[in-house]
Amino acid sequence: MTVPMLSVTGLRAAYGPVQVLFDVDFDVAAGSVTTLIGANGAGKTTIMKSVAGLVSATGGTIRFEGRDITRTASHDRVDAGLCLIPEGRLVFPGMTVEQNLRLGAIAPRARAGHSGMLQEVFRRFPRLEERRAQQAGLMSGGEQQMLALGRGLMARPRLILMDEPTLGLAPVMVKQVFETIEELRTAGFTILLAEQNARVALELADRAYLLENGRVALSGPGSDLLGSPEVRRAYLGM
Amino acid sequence: MDTLLSGQLLFAALVSGSLYALVALGLNLVYGTLRLLNIAHGDLVMIGAYTAFWAISLLAIPPVVSLVIAAALCALLGWAVYAGLFRRMLARPDLAKRVEANSLILFYGISVILQNLAALAFTSTSRGYQYLDTVITWQCVSMTGNRLLSLGVAAAVCFGTLLFLRFHLFGWSLRAVIQRREAAQVVGVNLNRVQMLTICAGFAVAGVAGVLVSMTEQITPFMGFPFTIVAFVVIIIGGLGNIGAGVLAGFCLGLVETYGIALTSPGYRSILIYGLFVGVLLLRPEGIFTKAVRS
Numbered sequence: 001m002t003v004p005m006l007s008v009t010g011l012r013a014a015y016g017p018v019q020v021l022f023d024v025d026f027d028v029a030a031g032s033v034t035t036l037i038g039a040n041g042a043g044k045t046t047i048m049k050s051v052a053g054l055v056s057a058t059g060g061t062i063r064f065e066g067r068d069i070t071r072t073a074s075h076d077r078v079d080a081g082l083c084l085i086p087e088g089r090l091v092f093p094g095m096t097v098e099q100n101l102r103l104g105a106i107a108p109r110a111r112a113g114h115s116g117m118l119q120e121v122f123r124r125f126p127r128l129e130e131r132r133a134q135q136a137g138l139m140s141g142g143e144q145q146m147l148a149l150g151r152g153l154m155a156r157p158r159l160i161l162m163d164e165p166t167l168g169l170a171p172v173m174v175k176q177v178f179e180t181i182e183e184l185r186t187a188g189f190t191i192l193l194a195e196q197n198a199r200v201a202l203e204l205a206d207r208a209y210l211l212e213n214g215r216v217a218l219s220g221p222g223s224d225l226l227g228s229p230e231v232r233r234a235y236l237g238m
Numbered sequence: 239m240d241t242l243l244s245g246q247l248l249f250a251a252l253v254s255g256s257l258y259a260l261v262a263l264g265l266n267l268v269y270g271t272l273r274l275l276n277i278a279h280g281d282l283v284m285i286g287a288y289t290a291f292w293a294i295s296l297l298a299i300p301p302v303v304s305l306v307i308a309a310a311l312c313a314l315l316g317w318a319v320y321a322g323l324f325r326r327m328l329a330r331p332d333l334a335k336r337v338e339a340n341s342l343i344l345f346y347g348i349s350v351i352l353q354n355l356a357a358l359a360f361t362s363t364s365r366g367y368q369y370l371d372t373v374i375t376w377q378c379v380s381m382t383g384n385r386l387l388s389l390g391v392a393a394a395v396c397f398g399t400l401l402f403l404r405f406h407l408f409g410w411s412l413r414a415v416i417q418r419r420e421a422a423q424v425v426g427v428n429l430n431r432v433q434m435l436t437i438c439a440g441f442a443v444a445g446v447a448g449v450l451v452s453m454t455e456q457i458t459p460f461m462g463f464p465f466t467i468v469a470f471v472v473i474i475i476g477g478l479g480n481i482g483a484g485v486l487a488g489f490c491l492g493l494v495e496t497y498g499i500a501l502t503s504p505g506y507r508s509i510l511i512y513g514l515f516v517g518v519l520l521l522r523p524e525g526i527f528t529k530a531v532r533s
Contacts, residue, residue, distance in 0.1 A: 015331070015332070016331075016332045052424065053423075054420060054423055054424070055331070073428070073430070074423045074424075074426070074429075075423070075426045075427060075428045075429070078424075078425065078426030079426060083424075083426075084424050086420070086421065086424050090418055090420060090421035090424060091418075091421070092413075092414055092417045092418055092421060093417060093418070094413075094417050095413070095414075095417070099410065102410070103410055103411070103414050103422075103425050103427075104425050106407065106410075106411055106425055106426050106427055107425075107426035110426075111407075151425060155425065155426060
């Protein structure tokens with residue numbers, strides 16, 4: 001059996017005295033799309049932040065490509081090839097599109113080839129090239145999502161963590177985001193996706209995990225979860 | 239009317255404006271990146287001033303050299319404060335949330351300690367020295383060499399910092415931390431390193447300002463507080479954490495103060511400064527030069 005690209009075992013996390021994650025286990029296989037679904041407050045964002053190093057785990061281990069990164073600083077994780085596209089986009093509002101992208105390549109490993117990578121991001125998102133001198137804070141939500149994704153790609157990640165990429169977007173943009181995820185998988189990226197839009201997320205997923213109150217309630221191939229009566233009733237409204 | 243249009247008044251306004259901009263720059267860097275309200279900022283100016291005074295009176299080291307010594311000394315102090323007090327607080331999310339309020343109290347304590355240590359070590363006698371105080375006249379503007387030096391150094395440090403923030407990659411990561419701390423971490427900025435170097439730089443700038451002040455003003459252990467106040471007024475006028483606007487606001491305050499006094503009388507100095515301050519707070523609490531960009 002091959003070692004998964006990301007392997008999380010017994011992960012616990014807390015905000016002060018409030019424990020949010022209780023012994024969460026999951027794997028992300030290289031080249032796959034893995035989806036975390038669940039209601040608001042189930043712990044999806046906390047898992048994403050723990051894997052990215054923005055929230056420190058109070059227990060358990062996080063292994064990336066076989067290496068224990070549970071206590072590694074967030075900038076070293078970016079440099080190792082793991083990159084978060086955060087919930088709410090979090091672009092730098094007062095900087096231009098191009099400056100945002102340049103900052104995406106601040107990790108030492110990504111610094112050298114940043115201009116080539118910029119061309120690649122512009123090729124993937126022509127809209128960003130049109131808007132390269134625009135202040136990021138003045139763009140629409142969909143454009144900011146593209147920028148956040150482009151900025152993430154600038155770090156040359158092998159694993160992309162996408163936290164609620166469709167939150168607050170118009171339906172046409174939601175469709176585009178999912179198409180982009182599909183394209184990225186084809187291009188060889190490994191993706192961990194946290195998503196409220198359970199149906200599309202499950203259709204896309206090679207493997208999916210259903211979270212409830214900070215625990216993994218159900219896991220399996222995306223299609224299995226799509227067919228599970230529990231998921232259909234609670235998350236797909238059927 | 240003639241005095242208002244004279245180069246003399248403009249020079250005076252630029253000298254004090256550049257000094258305000260410089261003192262505020264250090265405070266703004268520290269507030270912007272670390273969200274620390276450094277109420278002891280003016281006391282670093284005092285340390286810089288004493289450094290220059292003792293260097294020239296005991297070792298005959300000229301203030302131009304003391305600029306470097308004071309910067310290094312204050313940077314070291316900044317490192318000690320960061321490593322000793324704030325690194326752990328900022329790394330823990332629950333403490334980091336309260337660090338802004340707590341820092342006010344902590345820095346107040348640091349301020350009291352610094353002032354009283356200075357009073358113990360150097361007594362509260364006011365000190366002064368003479369350096370480059372011959373008058374140079376150029377195009378009907380008479381100025382002393384030390385004021386010219388002060389303007390030159392302050393303006394160079396301010397604009398050098400702005401250029402650094404604009405063009406150097408480290409400057410970019412600093413701006414990234416100011417704009418969105420979490421996003422900066424997401425893209426892989428080494429937060430700890432940026433915070434530490436910023437607090438060192440912010441403290442060093444205050445030390446440099448202190449050396450410049452000492453060339454023209456009396457040095458006492460308690461000289462720092464007015465600088466703290468002026469620095470806060472400037473960065474609130476410019477917009478907290480907005481480095482460029484803070485520099486601009488410093489110069490503006492110098493102009494308003496100098497021309498205001500020329501039009502009225504020196505008795506109105508406080509009314510002018512705080513009038514501008516209160517006016518900005520009432521009309522544009524986000525700062526006059528802050529563009530309202532939200533995402």
